[in-house]
Amino acid sequence: MLADPLQACLLHFDDETDAAGRLAQAAQLPAKMIERHRFPDGELKLRLPVDGAGRLPPQVVLLRSLHDPNEKLVELLLAARAARTLGARHITLVAPYLAYMRQDIAFAPGEVVSQQVVGGFLAGLVDAVITVDPHLHRVATLQEAMAVPDAIALSGAEPLSDLIARRRPHALLVGPDGESAQWIAQAAVRHGFDHAVCTKVRHGDRDVTIELPPIAAAGRAVVLLDDMASTGRTLALATRLLRAAGAASVDVAVTHALFAGDALQALNDAGVGEVWSTDCIPHASNAVAMAEPLAQALRSLLQRRGGLRQSAPLP
Numbered sequence: 001m002l003a004d005p006l007q008a009c010l011l012h013f014d015d016e017t018d019a020a021g022r023l024a025q026a027a028q029l030p031a032k033m034i035e036r037h038r039f040p041d042g043e044l045k046l047r048l049p050v051d052g053a054g055r056l057p058p059q060v061v062l063l064r065s066l067h068d069p070n071e072k073l074v075e076l077l078l079a080a081r082a083a084r085t086l087g088a089r090h091i092t093l094v095a096p097y098l099a100y101m102r103q104d105i106a107f108a109p110g111e112v113v114s115q116q117v118v119g120g121f122l123a124g125l126v127d128a129v130i131t132v133d134p135h136l137h138r139v140a141t142l143q144e145a146m147a148v149p150d151a152i153a154l155s156g157a158e159p160l161s162d163l164i165a166r167r168r169p170h171a172l173l174v175g176p177d178g179e180s181a182q183w184i185a186q187a188a189v190r191h192g193f194d195h196a197v198c199t200k201v202r203h204g205d206r207d208v209t210i211e212l213p214p215i216a217a218a219g220r221a222v223v224l225l226d227d228m229a230s231t232g233r234t235l236a237l238a239t240r241l242l243r244a245a246g247a248a249s250v251d252v253a254v255t256h257a258l259f260a261g262d263a264l265q266a267l268n269d270a271g272v273g274e275v276w277s278t279d280c281i282p283h284a285s286n287a288v289a290m291a292e293p294l295a296q297a298l299r300s301l302l303q304r305r306g307g308l309r310q311s312a313p314l315p
């Protein structure tokens, strides 16, 4: 790796070495690992990869995809705060999956609006965030959820659309609920797919009702496209309805492969054919690599910040 004129490095944890390697190579940054030690009582000790003088470069990129988020939020708190004291003047969080974005409103008095709390917490740690398809339903922009100077939201819809065009060139794209309309529109326009969106009501974690849109699904190769599968119940029910409406096949494409518990079994039982996802969350279904688009966004952000650094102090 050539010395980086941006004076930047990418820090990652030991369980994301592969993803860090891919991103670092695409962004042409040196990747360095943060050492973790877990004490017998569950507390964490981190050690950041400082240079011989005990310092970090001025631009630090922290890679952490925030599935299984609770402990990772503590790791980010420790790592980001320490990075500042060790010389980082600009910290970018690359979180291909950004957690806690779905709890964006208090449905009952006293309910915590996690999106605001976690968004505010992360905004207090870093100067920039790059993520993919953050679940922003009632909030229009990532900046509203996470008020940092640079909040960049990429999408997996177009790369997933490219994959679908190769695997199911005549697919009917279906979104399982109103929230998916944004991704369906992006993916459909890219390759001219027929498309439609269902109506969904959520009653509980694993309990949803769905109404199909007025479309002719009979005989069609349907691909359900969504931002994420968590319990898989949304996609499983949509699949059952589409199968009952005569769809020749139903495959699933998601940006975030959370697949909690028996989610994959539920999809299988419902009659889903193939399951494709981006590699924002490592999973056996990963079929679309996001390192290139993430690296492009990161490179241009660092260049912008590096340019600022020459003429004015970084915030």
Ligand SMILES: O=P(O)(O)OC[C@H]1O[C@@H](O)[C@H](O)[C@@H]1O
Pocket (backbone or CB within 6 Å): 102, 135, 176, 177, 179, 205, 226, 227, 228, 229, 230, 231, 232, 233, 234, 235
């Ligand atoms: O039904 P599961 O997989 O649990 O939840 C995922 C769904 O719930 C929504 O917020 C997501 O956008 C997706 O449609």
